[in-house]
Amino acid sequence: MKKKKKKKTALLALVIMIWAGAIAGGLKALGDYANMSGKVGKRLGAWPSASALKRPLDHKPILVLFLHPKCPCSRATVGQLDALMAQTNRKAHVYAMFVQPKGWTENETKGPLWSKAAEIPGVIPILDPEGREAKHFGALTSGHLLAFDGEGGLGFSGGITISRGHMGDNPGLTAAIQFVNSGGAPIQQSKVFGCSLFKTHEKVALRR
Amino acid sequence: MTARAEELFQQHQDAIYRRTDRMFAVLMGIQYIAGIVAALAISPKTWSGDQGSIHVHVLAAVFLGGLILSLPIALALLLPGRTVTRHVIAIAQMLDSALLIHLTGGRIETHFHVFGSLAFLAFYRDWRVLISASTVVALDHFFRGVYWPQSVYGILSPSPFRWIEHSSWVIFEDIFIALGCRQSIQEMREIAEKRALLEQVVDERAENIAALQKIRTQLKDALEAKEAFISVCGHELKTPLTSLTLQTQLAQRAIKAGNTALLSPDKVSNLVNQTDSQVRRLLRLVEDMLDHSRIQMGKLTLRPENVNFSELVEEVVARYQLQAESAGCSIWLENGVDLVGHWDRFRIEQVVTNLLSNAIKYGTGKPIEIRLTGQDGAALISVRDHGLGISKENHSKIFKQFERVSISNHIAGLGLGLYITKNIVEQHGGEIRVESEPNQGSCFTVTLPLKFQN
Numbered sequence A: 001m002k003k004k005k006k007k008k009t010a011l012l013a014l015v016i017m018i019w020a021g022a023i024a025g026g027l028k029a030l031g032d033y034a035n036m037s038g039k040v041g042k043r044l045g046a047w048p049s050a051s052a053l054k055r056p057l058d059h060k061p062i063l064v065l066f067l068h069p070k071c072p073c074s075r076a077t078v079g080q081l082d083a084l085m086a087q088t089n090r091k092a093h094v095y096a097m098f099v100q101p102k103g104w105t106e107n108e109t110k111g112p113l114w115s116k117a118a119e120i121p122g123v124i125p126i127l128d129p130e131g132r133e134a135k136h137f138g139a140l141t142s143g144h145l146l147a148f149d150g151e152g153g154l155g156f157s158g159g160i161t162i163s164r165g166h167m168g169d170n171p172g173l174t175a176a177i178q179f180v181n182s183g184g185a186p187i188q189q190s191k192v193f194g195c196s197l198f199k200t201h202e203k204v205a206l207r208r
Numbered sequence B: 001m002t003a004r005a006e007e008l009f010q011q012h013q014d015a016i017y018r019r020t021d022r023m024f025a026v027l028m029g030i031q032y033i034a035g036i037v038a039a040l041a042i043s044p045k046t047w048s049g050d051q052g053s054i055h056v057h058v059l060a061a062v063f064l065g066g067l068i069l070s071l072p073i074a075l076a077l078l079l080p081g082r083t084v085t086r087h088v089i090a091i092a093q094m095l096d097s098a099l100l101i102h103l104t105g106g107r108i109e110t111h112f113h114v115f116g117s118l119a120f121l122a123f124y125r126d127w128r129v130l131i132s133a134s135t136v137v138a139l140d141h142f143f144r145g146v147y148w149p150q151s152v153y154g155i156l157s158p159s160p161f162r163w164i165e166h167s168s169w170v171i172f173e174d175i176f177i178a179l180g181c182r183q184s185i186q187e188m189r190e191i192a193e194k195r196a197l198l199e200q201v202v203d204e205r206a207e208n209i210a211a212l213q214k215i216r217t218q219l220k221d222a223l224e225a226k227e228a229f230i231s232v233c234g235h236e237l238k239t240p241l242t243s244l245t246l247q248t249q250l251a252q253r254a255i256k257a258g259n260t261a262l263l264s265p266d267k268v269s270n271l272v273n274q275t276d277s278q279v280r281r282l283l284r285l286v287e288d289m290l291d292h293s294r295i296q297m298g299k300l301t302l303r304p305e306n307v308n309f310s311e312l313v314e315e316v317v318a319r320y321q322l323q324a325e326s327a328g329c330s331i332w333l334e335n336g337v338d339l340v341g342h343w344d345r346f347r348i349e350q351v352v353t354n355l356l357s358n359a360i361k362y363g364t365g366k367p368i369e370i371r372l373t374g375q376d377g378a379a380l381i382s383v384r385d386h387g388l389g390i391s392k393e394n395h396s397k398i399f400k401q402f403e404r405v406s407i408s409n410h411i412a413g414l415g416l417g418l419y420i421t422k423n424i425v426e427q428h429g430g431e432i433r434v435e436s437e438p439n440q441g442s443c444f445t446v447t448l449p450l451k452f453q454n
Helices: A002-034 A074-088 A112-119 A132-137 A171-182 A200-207 B003-042 B056-078 B083-103 B108-124 B128-147 B162-257 B265-297 B309-326 B345-362 B417-427
Strands: A062-067 A093-100 A123-129 A144-148 A154-158 B045-048 B051-054 B304-308 B331-335 B340-344 B368-375 B378-384 B431-436 B442-449
Touching: A002 B056, A002 B083, A062 A074, A062 A132, A074 A093, A074 A112, A074 A171, A093 A112, A093 A132, A112 A123, A123 A132, A132 A144, A144 A171, A154 A171, B003 B056, B003 B083, B003 B108, B003 B162, B051 B056, B056 B083, B083 B108, B083 B128, B108 B128, B108 B162, B128 B162, B162 B265, B265 B417, B304 B309, B304 B345, B309 B331, B309 B345, B309 B368, B309 B378, B340 B345, B340 B442, B345 B368, B345 B378, B345 B417, B345 B442, B417 B431, B417 B442
Parallel strands: A062 A093, A093 A123, B331 B368
Antiparallel strands: A062 A144, A144 A154, B045 B051, B304 B340, B368 B378, B378 B442, B431 B442
């Protein structure tokens, strides 16, 4: 009887250990996914001349943020943009460029993320049909922010979230804020966390 | 704390553990669905241009959430009330908090799930489960702080002791919940003690009620016995008195009429004999009634002396020889031993008389056998008749007062003879038993220790 009870206890302990191990593995995989950054295109030196987006000539810094209209991770990026706007006091022109994939209607693109961006004072949401501007600026991943100075020189390029869909202080955000406020950033680039703005084969072509 | 109070306390505690396990099983089921709904609402798909695919968070909510909650739910259903069940539940609840926080993008608001869960765990009234839960929180913060600090602190280089600060807030809540648990346990113990006391009072009351009911039944029986006694006595006394009255009236009428034929010496002698017989019968009834009364009051006193049992039995047989002959019974006495016992002579004679008169009364004119033997310092007398007999279910009844199981109504008697006999025998330290079957006669055997200890 005692032996049987001991056997049962040992079996239960084994089940609990396997259960805890499997959960630890699952949480680790989830963390790894959250930390998996997106691809970045060719690095620019200055405002792309081929861009149809007209650069303002009032010498104020310009922030261009590329977003996928339905990327869930980019909700955190827009939240971070809100924090950035609060800390830079409209010292920069800010464009939220919403890539409109081929075949998507304007209504499909102007979803909740568009509305959220549009609600932030000073942020101008702009449609980017088929990601033409994104291609000019070398943005492949939703959440990619490019910070230009008043003369069109690139000061910072990267993401402003700490991981996929997670808000919080991070080097990218700090760099963007410092660039707008003081004209210099401690780092010039950071990882971008978000959905891909283009299909895989398009991305490969762009990177080439 | 008494053993019963401790038992009640344990029962109460076990009921709380089982109930809370069930509550958590339901809550975790709801949490599982809520996690999937949250994942579908917040991050249903991940995108690559215009192509969408199921987001990892949805898969995590379904599979990882299912993994986290499956074991505690299974334990709550299969092993409710067990220590391991509530600790696994506490651990799983905190892991599910971590998952939910992740699924909502680390929102501050979702962190309240941790504090809500600790409050819910307080339903167990077991502070130990808070340790399991809080350990998970502390370890989660510690490892995240080391390997992925931005996911929990929002910065890349937090202080190495930041996890202690976060855990301290959890411990802060734990302290108050643990104090509440301790107070609750104390109250449960007090309730158990009061309930045990109340049970004791109720048991005592129930015992008192049962005793009172028993007394009531005994009183009722005694009253009924008294009524029966009066009725039987009235009836039994009336018969000889009626006979005496008739004989007296007959004599008076003869004297008045000067009827010498009726007053002849033979007739007068016959009348006197009949009167004497009726008076003896009355005396015997009155003696029985007095004996009954003495037995009831415990005042049947014995005056022991050396009694030659064989002689005593022979005397009684000789006295009843005539009565037996008139009833058509012959008496066979087997007396091969010489036994001297230290008994109350009068009472032992009463025993033999009762047995023999019963054998004559119920013997239906068939032979009566009396056997005297000695065995292991005791005298045995068996009186066997071959008359009406007694059915087995009536064997114990016949030794009770006023019990007469004879099917023949014309046989007179108070129904006290065997009752008195049994009491006399038992007072002498002996026993009486009967073997009988209907129409097969009866055999009464009395065993009397030769040296009676009063």
